[in-house]
Amino acid sequence: MxxxxxxxxxxxxxxxxxxxxxxxxxxxxxxxxxxxxxxxxxxxxxxPDYRGATGRHRAGTPMTYQEFTGSEAARRRYWARSHTGWPAFARARxxxxxxxxxxxxxxxxxxxxxxxxxxxxxxxxxxxxxxxxxGGLHRVICLDCRRTSSRAELDQRLDELNQGFRHLEAELRPDGDAQLAPEQVAGFRVAPCADCGGVLKPDVVFFGENxxxxxxxxxxxxxxxxxxxxxxxxxxxxxxxxxxxxxxxxxxxxxxxxxxxxxxxxxxxxxxxxxxxxxxxxxxxxxxxxx
The missing domain is CATH 3.40.50.1220 (TPP-binding domain)
Structure with missing residues (x-):
């Protein structure tokens, strides 16, 4: 050999x-x-992503800064969807x-x-x-007093205000929110800033924001x-x-x-x-x- x-x-x-x-x-x-x-x-x-191999055909568009700041109904819709999707998003490693x-x-x-x-x-x-x-979804900022706080803290407050809401089944969407029907969103209660009662926003740059x-x-x-x-x-x-x-x-x-x-x-x-x-x-x- x-x-x-x-x-x-x-x-x-x-x-x-x-x-x-x-x-x-x-x-x-x-x-x-x-x-x-x-x-x-x-x-x-x-x-999930919006435009890549997995997000290329995903329906829906992200909320804009103008929508969020200009409408209480839009903020309710955002926080309802975000609260539903947050556990899966927070578990990501x-x-x-x-x-x-x-x-x-x-x-x-x-x-x-x-x-x-x-x-x-x-x-x-x-x-x-x-x-x-x-920015980062793990932080929240008040648009009135500019105080920042943790998303985990807000999540607990939203849970107390909306007990049982998370039992809804929903598809996770990009940036940590979930797809919900209008009737599912209608009764959601939004938490104000714990310091001044102002409007809370995730500490991220929305579309339409610089x-x-x-x-x-x-x-x-x-x-x-x-x-x-x-x-x-x-x-x-x-x-x-x-x-x-x-x-x-x-x-x-x-x-x-x-x-x-x-x-x-x-x-x-x-x-x-x-x-x-x-x-x-x-x-x-x-x-x-x-x-």
């Missing part, structure tokens, strides 16, 4: 190995990358994609994380300094100091995230996008990988010897 016949077979190639993934690894290996993440990164944690980003940050391959998500999963994965571009200017400027500074920008799980449909890709492109920084489906910035990207985020980023960390 020839020696060649006794040679052990090569290890099988990872199903996520590709020339594109190798290029992403080379880009990350330069270090100094800034990650911009979107809803597609959290779908593997059970949180970081997935392999969030954990891979944190390993890349710890290893120095990623220097900063900007997220469009309001689920707090980057922070739960250990990325404490992730910039929450659109991201605070200091937060945007901080993100620009992070991008300006980066060596590359890596977009994870965002279609970049809204300007709040797209502007950072445009900023990077104008500065001739390489942009890599990992997203299932097309994005609004594909023409600006040096690389676009249509792969599931968790497995793809886990493989990238393995190839970079950070796993």
């Amino acid at each position: 020839d020696a060649s016949e006794t040679t052990a077979p090569e290890a099988p190639e990872s199903p996520f190995s590709s020339a594109g993934l190798a290029e992403l690894v080379r880009l990350l290996d330069r270090r100094g990358a800034v990650v911009l993440s979107g809803a597609g990164l959290s779908t593997e944690s059970g949180i 970081p997935n392999a994609g969030h954990r891979a980003v944190e390993r890349l940050r710890t290893s120095g391959h990623v220097t900063a994380v900007i997220t469009q998500n309001v689920d707090g999963l980057h922070r739960a994965a250990g990325t404490r300094e992730a910039v929450e571009l659109h 991201v605070p200017v200091p937060r945007v400027e901080h993100c620009y500074e992070l991008v300006d100091a980066a060596r590359s920008l890596v977009v994870l799980g965002s279609s970049l449909t809204v300007l709040s995230g797209l502007r950072f890709v445009r900023r990077a492109a104008r500065a001739n920084l390489p942009v890599a996008i990992v997203n299932q489906g097309p994005t609004r910035a594909d023409n600006l990207a040096a690389l676009h990988l249509d792969l599931p985020l968790g497995p793809a980023m886990t493989e990238a960390t393995r190839l970079l010897h950070t796993a």
Whole structure:
């Protein structure tokens, strides 16, 4: 028998190995990358998205800031749906994609994380300094006295005001709310601010509301100091995230996008990988010897 016949077979190639993934690894290996993440990164944690592979055909549109502030009925509808969906949203845990980003940050391959998500999963994965571009659902703010408080505290108050309401069956929707019929919403009681009796709003940026200017400027500074920008799980449909890709492109920084489906910035990207985020980023960390 020839020696060649006794040679052990090569290890099988990872199903996520590709020339594109190798290029992403080379880009990350330069270090100094800034990650911009979107809803597609959290779908593997059970949180639906609006526009990605799971949300492309989902009915319904998010409530706008103008609706919320201008109508008591709209606020009742928002809080009824949000209260129903909150337990499932609060139970969500970081997935392999969030954990891979944190390993890349710890290893120095990623220097900063900007997220469009309001689920707090980057922070739960250990990325404490992730910039929450659109705020976080785990906080509530009073529009009158500006006091912030925890969503868990409000959740308890809403439970006391609406006993048995959570027994309703409803489909979880993006950003932690649930689909309810108008007749289910009609009798819901909304809790006012415990300090001043004012209107409570989740501490997130609604559609039609502007991201605070200091937060945007901080993100620009992070991008300006980066060596590359890596977009994870965002279609970049809204300007709040797209502007950072445009900023990077104008500065001739390489942009890599990992997203299932097309994005609004594909023409600006040096690389676009249509792969599931968790497995793809886990493989990238393995190839970079950070796993």
